[in-house]
Structures are given as structure tokens and as C-alpha cells.
Amino acid sequence: MSEWTRPRHLPEALELLAAAPGQYRVISGGTDLMVESHLAPERHPEFWLDISGLRELQGLQITEEGIRIGAATSLEVIRRHAEVVTHWPMLAASAAVTGAPPIQNRATLGGNVCNASPAADNAPVLLAYGARLEIAHHHGSRWLPYMDFHQGYRKTALQAGELLSALWIPYPPKHSRGYFRKVGTRAAQAIAKVSIAALIEEDSGGMIQGARFGMASVAATPCTLPSVSQYLLGRALRDIADAQVRQRVGQDIAPIQDIRSTTAYRLEIASRLVLEAIHGRSESKKED
Amino acid sequence: MPTTMRINGKAFQSSSAPNARLLDVLRNECDLKGTKEGCGEGECGACAVLVNGKLVNSCLIPLGQMEQAEITTVEGLPEDSALARAFVQCGATQCGICTPGMMLAATALLAEHANPTLEEIRWGLSGNLCRCTGYGRIYAAIAQAAGGSADV
Ligand SMILES: Cc1cc2nc3c(=O)[nH]c(=O)nc-3n(C[C@H](O)[C@H](O)[C@H](O)COP(=O)(O)OP(=O)(O)OC[C@H]3O[C@@H](n4cnc5c(N)ncnc54)[C@H](O)[C@@H]3O)c2cc1C
Ligand code: FES
Ligand code: FES
Numbered sequence: 001m002s003e004w005t006r007p008r009h010l011p012e013a014l015e016l017l018a019a020a021p022g023q024y025r026v027i028s029g030g031t032d033l034m035v036e037s038h039l040a041p042e043r044h045p046e047f048w049l050d051i052s053g054l055r056e057l058q059g060l061q062i063t064e065e066g067i068r069i070g071a072a073t074s075l076e077v078i079r080r081h082a083e084v085v086t087h088w089p090m091l092a093a094s095a096a097v098t099g100a101p102p103i104q105n106r107a108t109l110g111g112n113v114c115n116a117s118p119a120a121d122n123a124p125v126l127l128a129y130g131a132r133l134e135i136a137h138h139h140g141s142r143w144l145p146y147m148d149f150h151q152g153y154r155k156t157a158l159q160a161g162e163l164l165s166a167l168w169i170p171y172p173p174k175h176s177r178g179y180f181r182k183v184g185t186r187a188a189q190a191i192a193k194v195s196i197a198a199l200i201e202e203d204s205g206g207m208i209q210g211a212r213f214g215m216a217s218v219a220a221t222p223c224t225l226p227s228v229s230q231y232l233l234g235r236a237l238r239d240i241a242d243a244q245v246r247q248r249v250g251q252d253i254a255p256i257q258d259i260r261s262t263t264a265y266r267l268e269i270a271s272r273l274v275l276e277a278i279h280g281r282s283e284s285k286k287e288d
Numbered sequence: 289m290p291t292t293m294r295i296n297g298k299a300f301q302s303s304s305a306p307n308a309r310l311l312d313v314l315r316n317e318c319d320l321k322g323t324k325e326g327c328g329e330g331e332c333g334a335c336a337v338l339v340n341g342k343l344v345n346s347c348l349i350p351l352g353q354m355e356q357a358e359i360t361t362v363e364g365l366p367e368d369s370a371l372a373r374a375f376v377q378c379g380a381t382q383c384g385i386c387t388p389g390m391m392l393a394a395t396a397l398l399a400e401h402a403n404p405t406l407e408e409i410r411w412g413l414s415g416n417l418c419r420c421t422g423y424g425r426i427y428a429a430i431a432q433a434a435g436g437s438a439d440v
Contacts, residue, residue: 006353038347076342102344106349
């Protein structure tokens with residue numbers, strides 16, 4: 001018989017984790033875990049730590065610099081949140097394309113990130129917005145830029161005894177524009193072949209002041225595009241050579257061949273999406 | 289420790305393991321066979337129920353998370369309703385496997401949008417698969433139940 005613990009407060013959960021390192025399986029919305037444990041019943045853990053009741057992990061709060069989103073907040077709550085829709089429209093959009101309504105009613109943002117699928121649909125947006133993670137341990141919290149979280153295929157920076165407690169997203173800079181797209185096989189509930197988010201900041205003269213990209217399904221982990229970003233910095237749109245961008249996309253990503261797509265297809269699509277993002281044929285709502 | 293919940297308005301206590309799927313509890317313990325298992329992986333919506341008014345897939349829900357929850361299965365919907373009549377009249381059911389999930393998805397949708405647009409109907413049902421009808425008749429039934437036009 002398995003044991004189920006559903007504490008109400010974070011310190012209680014952290015204490016349990018610290019007392020029995022590696023014993024508990026953390027469950028939030030369960031939309032990844034329940035599939036996994038159904039497909040591999042022999043891997044059913046004995047001790048479950050259900051974090052869906054932890055107050056500190058629920059809900060969204062506006063802060064001076066941006067927004068704090070509790071890790072166990074559902075994607076449905078996030079995509080409908082008025083401030084998210086206004087200031088972080090790419091997040092509202094990525095939450096809305098993560099599975100279908102019955103999934104979004106249960107799936108959490110923290111679960112999407114911690115499950116660490118290379119295809120996680122909210123990862124690109126969090127990377128583009130420059131999100132920070134609040135990671136809690138019995139001995140205290142630490143901060144980690146989200147871009148340092150994924151360390152290898154399904155390997156994260158979370159240590160034994162730690163929980164992701166919240167995601168902090170800064171307001172996008174004034175005069176920045178966002179771009180988000182998920183390319184899949186059908187509209188609802190499809191795993192992405194490639195997805196991308198970008199946040200590009202231009203000065204009044206059209207010079208690029210900052211460019212951050214996030215992509216999923218193009219490498220072993222969700223990833224940024226550091227050499228593309230570097231190439232764009234300080235350049236005006238008209239001075240950007242598409243061939244240079246394409247070459248840098250090739251350096252920054254490492255797409256695989258799998259049942260959903262070939263390597264060549266993913267590289268081509270990724271390059272086109274990056275160029276579309278740069279040249280401002282924006283599909284998601286403009287930021288201002 | 290047993291889990292206490294309300295199913296279709298009645299108190300129910302389950303002593304299944306906390307990691308048991310709500311789907312199995314409903315079908316095997318409560319004998320509510322209207323909730324179907326299609327894929328068992330959250331993809332098809334055949335097992336859809338309402339938990340505290342929200343549409344969810346019961347194959348993905350561990351019993352342990354259902355303490356004090358209010359659960360509605362297809363058996364908990366009124367036997368005769370505008371929705372049920374519209375399903376019959378529009379031919380929205382063929383083999384019937386998807387129908388309970390579709391009815392619950394429609395119920396959740398109509399609770400939120402009394403007069404849904406076709407777009408909203410599509411979105412509300414996008415987690416429910418049907419292998420028979422081609423969806424058109426299901427969309428039409430929901431539009432009709434909402435009092436709108438049936439020719440979607
Ligand atoms: C039918 C279906 C369709 C889907 N479609 C998509 C899709 O389109 N795009 C997409 O990206 N995903 C999709 N998913 C995957 C899944 O729904 C998401 O990844 C979801 O956000 C996971 O969140 P959860 O709360 O349900 O995670 P859970 O299943 O509860 O947990 C997932 C993992 O994260 C860990 N974890 C969760 N929260 C924390 C925390 N706060 N701290 C530490 N560890 C934690 C758990 O231990 C577990 O290993 C789909 C799943 C299904 C079943
Ligand atoms: S059986 Fe639950 S979604 Fe298919
Ligand atoms: S009626 Fe057969 S699956 Fe929908």
C-alpha cells in the first residue's frame with residue numbers, strides 16, 4: 001500500500017523531504033506522472049508527496065518587478081489571469097496550447113518545467129522573458145535563472161530535498177516585442193515539433209538592444225540561442241543577414257530525429273521561425 | 289486512510305490506494321460504468337468527469353487528490369435535458385464511447401458560455417476524441433442545446 005501525504009504548508013513539505021531524502025515522489029497536477037506510472041506500474045513509488053495543497057505554491061502575485069507565479073498554479077488559472085494576458089501574453093498563449101482544457105485544468109507550470117521534457121511548451125516563453133526560479137529547501141530558498149535549470153536530457157538543477165516553489169517573471173522592457181509559435185501536427189493536444197518564443201527590444205532608431213530566444217524540441221533540453229542573440233545585438237533590422245542567422249541557429253540547437261520529425265525539418269523550421277521572430281512578422285500580441 | 293468525496297451529490301468513501309485512478313474507483317467501486325476508458329493517457333476524454341465543476345480526465349487523477357472533492361459523472365447529469373435531447377436529435381452519438389465525456393465537456397462549456405460560438409465549442413471539446421461522428425453533429429447538438437442554430 002502506498003502512502004500519500006498532502007501537507008498544507010511549504011515548511012512541512014520541506015521537512016518531510018529533508019527527513020527522507022530521495023524517498024518521496026513529488027506530485028502536483030499529475031498529468032505527466034499519472035501517465036508514467038500507468039505505463040510503468042512496476043515503478044509505482046511507495047511514498048507520494050502531494051504538493052497540490054501547499055498554499056505557498058498557489059496563485060499569482062504582481063510584484064514591483066513583475067509577477068510571482070506559484071509553482072503549483074494550474075495553466076488554466078495562468079492563461080486567464082488578466083495581468084498575464086496584458087503583460088505576458090506569450091505565457092497566456094503557451095499555457096493555452098499546452099494540451100486541451102481538461103489537461104490545463106490540472107497541469108501546473110512548475111510541473112511542466114520540472115518534468116523537463118525537451119518539448120515542454122511553456123519553457124520557450126519562460127526563457128524569452130528571462131524568468132527566475134525560486135527553489136525551496138528545508139534550510140532556505142535559493143534563486144536560479146531559469147536558463148540554468150536544464151542541465152541535460154531530463155536532468156535539472158533541483159537537488160534532493162528541494163521543491164520548485166515559484167517562478168518570477170520580470171516585466172518585459174518597454175519597446176520590446178514578443179513572438180511565440182508552436183508548430184505541431186494539429187491544434188489541440190499535440191506534442192510540439194518545434195516551438196519558439198522571442199523577446200526583442202529595439203531602440204527608437206531601430207537598433208536591437210536585446211534579443212532573447214527560447215526554443216523547445218530542438219535539443220536535449222529547452223534552450224536559448226546565445227549566438228543568435230549575440231549577432232543581433234547592436235544591429236539594425238536592415239543589416240541582418242539571414243544566412244548569418246541561419247548559420248548561428250545551426251550552432252545553437254541540436255535537433256534530433258524522432259517519430260515526430262526529422263533533423264533537417266526541425267533545423268529548417270527553427271531557422272524560419274527565428275527569422276520570422278526577428279523581422280517582426282509577429283503572431284502573438286505585441287508588447288508595449 | 290479512506291478518501292471521502294461526493295459523487296453525483298452523494299457522499300462516498302473509498303478505501304482504494306491513494307494512487308488508484310479516479311477512473312477505476314468510479315467504474316469498479318461505484319459501478320458508474322458511464323465513465324469510459326479509452327486511452328488511459330489523458331488524450332481522448334472518454335473518462336472525462338467534472339471535479340468541482342471543472343472538466344478533467346479521471347484516468348489522470350489519483351484518488352489521494354480527491355479528498356472532499358465534488359465529482360460529477362455522466363450518471364449525475366439529468367436524464368432528460370436540452371443537451372441530451374439535442375444529442376439524440378442531431379445524431380451526435382454513434383458508437384457512444386465518447387458520448388459521456390462529450391456531454392460533460394459540453395456541460396462545462398455551457399456553464400461558462402451559455403451561448404458559445406463555434407470556436408468556443410471547438411475549444412471546449414478539443415480534449416475529447418470521437419472516431420465516429422466527425423464532430424459536426426456534436427457541435428450542432430451543443431449549439432442547439434444552447435438555443436442557437438443547429439447548422440454548424
Ligand atoms: C494528454 C496530454 C497532453 C499534454 N500536452 C502537453 C503539451 O501540449 N505541451 C506540454 O508541454 N506538455 C503537455 N503535457 C504534459 C503535462 O501536462 C505538462 O508537462 C504539465 O504541465 C505537467 O504538470 P503537472 O503539474 O501535471 O506535473 P506532475 O505530473 O504532477 O509532475 C511532473 C514532474 O514534475 C515534478 N514536479 C512537479 N511540480 C514540482 C515542483 N513544484 N517541484 C519539484 N518537482 C515538481 C514531479 O515530481 C514530476 O516528476 C500533456 C500531458 C497529457 C497527459
Ligand atoms: S481514458 Fe482518460 S483521457 Fe483517454
Ligand atoms: S460516437 Fe463513437 S467515438 Fe464518438
